[in-house]
Amino acid sequence: MTAGHGAGRRVVVTGLGAISCLGAGVPAFWRGLAAGGSRPEPMADPAARMRNRRMYLVPQADVPTEPARLAHVPLAAGPRMAVAAAREAVADAGLDARTRAGLPVVMGVEMGNAGMHEGRRADGPGGAAPVGGDTAWSPMTVTSAAVGAALGATGGNVSVGNACAASGYAAALAADMIRSGEADIVLTGGAEGPTRVGMGVFNRLGALDSDRCRPFDLHRQGTVFGDGAAMLVLESAESAARRGATPYAELAGAAWSCDAHHPTAPDPRGTQASRSIRQALTEAGLTGSDIGAVVPHGTGTPLNDVVESRVLNEVFGDRSPRLPLFSLKAMIGHTAGVAGAFGCLTAALLLHHRTVPANAPLDEQDPECPVWLPQKESVPLSGRAVLVNSYAFGGNNVSVVLAGAEGAA
Amino acid sequence: MTGLDVLGLGVVLPGADKPADALAVSAAPAPGWFDVTAALPGRGYRRLPAACQYLLAAAGNALDDAGAAPASTPAERLGVVVGTNNAGMALMDEQDRTILDLDADGISPITAPYFAMSLFASRLAVEHTIHGFTLTTNSPRTAGFDAVQAGARALACGRADLVIVGATEETLPDSEPGAEGSDIGAVALVCARATGAPNPAAYGTCRMRNAFLAPGVAPAVALDETWAALTADGPRPRHVHAVLDDSPTGRAVLDWVDGKAAEVSVSPAGPGCLSPMRHVAALLGAGSGPDRVVVTAAAEGNVAFLRLTNFPDNHPQLHGSR
Numbered sequence: 001m002t003a004g005h006g007a008g009r010r011v012v013v014t015g016l017g018a019i020s021c022l023g024a025g026v027p028a029f030w031r032g033l034a035a036g037g038s039r040p041e042p043m044a045d046p047a048a049r050m051r052n053r054r055m056y057l058v059p060q061a062d063v064p065t066e067p068a069r070l071a072h073v074p075l076a077a078g079p080r081m082a083v084a085a086a087r088e089a090v091a092d093a094g095l096d097a098r099t100r101a102g103l104p105v106v107m108g109v110e111m112g113n114a115g116m117h118e119g120r121r122a123d124g125p126g127g128a129a130p131v132g133g134d135t136a137w138s139p140m141t142v143t144s145a146a147v148g149a150a151l152g153a154t155g156g157n158v159s160v161g162n163a164c165a166a167s168g169y170a171a172a173l174a175a176d177m178i179r180s181g182e183a184d185i186v187l188t189g190g191a192e193g194p195t196r197v198g199m200g201v202f203n204r205l206g207a208l209d210s211d212r213c214r215p216f217d218l219h220r221q222g223t224v225f226g227d228g229a230a231m232l233v234l235e236s237a238e239s240a241a242r243r244g245a246t247p248y249a250e251l252a253g254a255a256w257s258c259d260a261h262h263p264t265a266p267d268p269r270g271t272q273a274s275r276s277i278r279q280a281l282t283e284a285g286l287t288g289s290d291i292g293a294v295v296p297h298g299t300g301t302p303l304n305d306v307v308e309s310r311v312l313n314e315v316f317g318d319r320s321p322r323l324p325l326f327s328l329k330a331m332i333g334h335t336a337g338v339a340g341a342f343g344c345l346t347a348a349l350l351l352h353h354r355t356v357p358a359n360a361p362l363d364e365q366d367p368e369c370p371v372w373l374p375q376k377e378s379v380p381l382s383g384r385a386v387l388v389n390s391y392a393f394g395g396n397n398v399s400v401v402l403a404g405a406e407g408a409a
Numbered sequence: 410m411t412g413l414d415v416l417g418l419g420v421v422l423p424g425a426d427k428p429a430d431a432l433a434v435s436a437a438p439a440p441g442w443f444d445v446t447a448a449l450p451g452r453g454y455r456r457l458p459a460a461c462q463y464l465l466a467a468a469g470n471a472l473d474d475a476g477a478a479p480a481s482t483p484a485e486r487l488g489v490v491v492g493t494n495n496a497g498m499a500l501m502d503e504q505d506r507t508i509l510d511l512d513a514d515g516i517s518p519i520t521a522p523y524f525a526m527s528l529f530a531s532r533l534a535v536e537h538t539i540h541g542f543t544l545t546t547n548s549p550r551t552a553g554f555d556a557v558q559a560g561a562r563a564l565a566c567g568r569a570d571l572v573i574v575g576a577t578e579e580t581l582p583d584s585e586p587g588a589e590g591s592d593i594g595a596v597a598l599v600c601a602r603a604t605g606a607p608n609p610a611a612y613g614t615c616r617m618r619n620a621f622l623a624p625g626v627a628p629a630v631a632l633d634e635t636w637a638a639l640t641a642d643g644p645r646p647r648h649v650h651a652v653l654d655d656s657p658t659g660r661a662v663l664d665w666v667d668g669k670a671a672e673v674s675v676s677p678a679g680p681g682c683l684s685p686m687r688h689v690a691a692l693l694g695a696g697s698g699p700d701r702v703v704v705t706a707a708a709e710g711n712v713a714f715l716r717l718t719n720f721p722d723n724h725p726q727l728h729g730s731r
Contacts, residue, residue: 047508047509048508049508049509049511049512049513050508050512050513050514051513070709070710071656071657071658071708071709071710072656072708073708073709101626105621109547110525110526110527112547114501117501117505117585118505121502121505121506121509121584122509135586135587136586136587136656136708137581137585137586137587137588137591137679137680137708138585138586138587139494139495139547139549139550139680139707139709140494140498140547141494141547141548141549142549142709144548145548145549145621145707145709145710145711146709148621148623148710149621149623149624149709149710151623152623152624152625152626153621153623154620154621154622154623154626154630154631155620155621156618156619156620156621157548157619157621157710157711158546158548158555158558158559158619159546159547159548159552159555160544160545160546160547160555160559161525161526161527161545161546161547162527162543162544162545163525163527163528166527169544173559173562176562176563176566177562179566180411180562180565180566182562196505196508197501197504197505197508197524198524199513200504200505200507200508200513200516201504201513201516201521201522201524203513203514204513204514204516204518204521205518205521205522255568256541256542256544256568257485257540257541257542258489258531258534258539258540258541258542258543259540260484260531260534260535260537260538260539260540261535262535263522263523263528263531263532263535264522272540275485275540392525392527393522393525393527393528393531394525394527394528394530394531394532394534394535394543395531395534395535396527396531396542396543
């Protein structure tokens with residue numbers, strides 16, 4: 001691996017934006033994490049004929065109603081939330097109008113505007129759902145373009161779709177663009193709204209928990225989805241220093257791998273997942289002893305949690321019992337294509353606040369998942385960096401290391 | 410600027426047997442135009458979604474065409490980037506209608522995971538034991554070109570040594586507005602990092618740049634800057650192939666492109682990201698020629714330029730030694 005700040009420019013996080021089941025805005029997100037997160041509720045789709053319809057849903061009052069369209073395409077909740085979170089992130093970063101105008105946007109989105117297509121199928125032309133009113137093609141993944149249009153950003157606009165790891169890959173791509181000198185500032189993130197097809201498929205595969213999302217719990221039955229949007233402004237350290245911006249964190253390293261094993265199940269050996277963690281550390285110029293906390297992929301799917309626990313124990317060895325994990329999905333659900341961006345955003349906040357909030361309580365930890373999930377009370381963040389894992393169908397693995405921004409500029 | 414040297418080409422397109430014919434596809438493919446049992450002999454292929462079959466077959470052809478490089482590259486140094494817009498749309502439509510008409514238990518478990526369109530690239534990784542990475546791009550219409558750029562960047566950043574770049578599409582279901590004329594088939598390129606010098610094992614080099622036409626922003630500024638970045642080095646491109654639809658974005662790009670090269674040609678772009686990639690395959694497969702640019706755009710604002718620099722006819726396929 002030749003990328004990384006040793007071979008290019010350092011990348012810092014200077015702006016954050018979020019909409020989640022915990023509310024609109026990053027302050028609401030952080031307060032919600034400190035308060036123990038949210039609970040799932042049934043998705044509001046009467047056409048969703050399936051046993052389990054529970055999700056960690058963005059409160060309806062926090063789902064923006066604008067922009068209603070991009071060109072001829074009616075926009076569902078996912079792209080609209082992306083626009084709102086993007087506006088928050090660029091405002092948080094203090095980007096002026098000229099900078100926003102040239103901003104590249106790189107988002108990780110799998111289902112994108114699927115909610116519009118599903119509404120059209122359920123209601124048909126003339127129904128309650130937006131129908132487009134024309135005969136033109138409406139692509140499904142228009143979220144990144146909706147953000148570009150809303151910000152008036154004429155830089156390159158790219159959408160990647162690596163399923164539940166999509167926005168983790170997008171963050172790595174955005175960082176590569178900055179390190180290689182293609183761009184000084186890149187807006188990255190992800191956004192997904194509720195989708196009937198996604199829920200239906202996971203019902204069919206028996207991969208949903210009927211109670212709540214409880215990764216690493218002995219009684220977990222599967223995952224529980226959530227929706228929302230998470231956006232990050234990534235910037236070269238030089239650019240941030242020039243603007244006088246105060247970074248939340250440094251995106252110090254990221255690495256990818258692929259199991260090439262099975263369409264839906266992780267390789268139980270975890271060989272490639274371990275490799276991506278080790279390479280991300282190498283790219284960051286850090287070792288395992290520098291990691292003070294982990295935001296795991298941790299979906300609540302039985303095999304995923306066992307394999308990730310095994311991988312973390314292998315990589316961190318004797319430190320594992322003292323390495324706190326912050327199990328984000330237990331608080332906001334599995335936000336699918338947004339999960340990687342939410343993980344990075346959360347890691348930046350852990351570093352910014354130098355604390356790891358208490359995890360959502362476990363009923364009984366799975367002995368096959370020997371990781372430390374601090375309960376009841378927060379713990380101080382003791383290391384220099386936080387590791388974020390994001391995994392997906394097809395064996396796609398991305399690990400991102402965020403570090404304190406001190407000395408990055 | 411980072412670029413890719415194309416070592417191998419493969420296509421699966423209705424009416425086109427080889428890359429050089431990739432622009433002569435059938436407007437209305439006959440039923441059964443793709444014979445999966447002939448293209449992908451063996452078990453486990455027949456029940457895959459069609460766009461997955463196309464991608465596997467096109468990538469297999471491209472790998473065969475690339476000579477020894479893929480086999481000599483360690484699995485952890487191989488990557489895959491696939492662009493698609495509609496590969497899983499027909500399946501998702503079927504799954505959703507099953508939920509609406511019956512319930513989710515009626516969904517076929519075999520193809521169920523392919524509602525996530527990144528599974529198409531992941532299946533290719535399984536097929537060829539690729540551990541470096543798989544990445545799916547899905548921007549409207551520019552996804553194939555985005556795949557080229559992402560592949561080039563990944564190699565430049567050291568994330569792999571060799572990458573399969575592809576695009577695959579399946580006809581939209583009839584219920585989707587604008588389904589007529591949908592892209593169908595797949596194109597695959599096996600690529601190494603471009604060095605800037607003619608590569609005797611390669612057809613040529615691809616370099617990509619993108620822009621976004623935000624509403625209310627004069628297109629000339631964004632497109633001028635992108636064009637300047639793409640053409641700053643090397644000879645002025647002789648020909649611009651514009652692959653566009655009739656959207657306001659498409660018309661703006663068409664107006665802008667006028668006069669940018671000695672020759673400008675325009676082809677219609679249907680739903681999907683494959684038509685621009687067919688141009689890339691055809692122009693590379695036809696052998697040496699002047700520098701050319703293919704530009705494409707989507708109604709949503711995405712615009713992408715891909716510059717092709719064909720090498721002298723060194724590739725074994727072009728001078729007949731393979």
